[in-house]
Amino acid sequence: DIDPELKQTYDVMNRLRETIKNRDWPNYNQAFHPLQGCSEEMLAALQTLAAHHDEIGNTFTHHYTNGPLEGSNNKIKVIKRTGFGYRNFFRFRLRVLFAFRVHTKRALITK
Known part of the structure; x- marks a missing residue:
């Protein structure tokens, strides 16, 4: 409650973690929307995830791995x-x- 940037970053990270854990693709896409107030490091990590959006989507739909x-x-x-x-x-x-x-x-x- 003291630092709103930390709280927002923590909330976004936990939403992403839960959607990946539950393999919930629609909610994974929605986890990217409330990004105002996140830390710069979290925004950089989210940009990396956005750059590999299609590949990450394949891991949600297909259960194959190397x-x-x-x-x-x-x-x-x-x-x-x-x-x-x-x-x-x-x-x-x-x-x-x-x-x-x-x-x-x-x-x-x-x-």
Whole structure:
């Protein structure tokens, strides 16, 4: 109650947080309207969200993510980094398959 700018910023942030948590796209768009009296930092963050409006909308409507794929890529890079450069690609491939627990005879054939 002492600082109206802080109160307005807090209210806008909580409205956005709740709409994202509940995946409520119409209310997400309405959370941007009462922006008078917000802090400069909050306005900069809201401009960034507005610049990526379509992409954020896709995350509300579609439940697909690159998370598992990015995790797999990171795991392979860690194996590569800790191996200090495998001389034999097939052994590196075997190590990656072992890390991902791929247990098929065809996958383990090296040549």
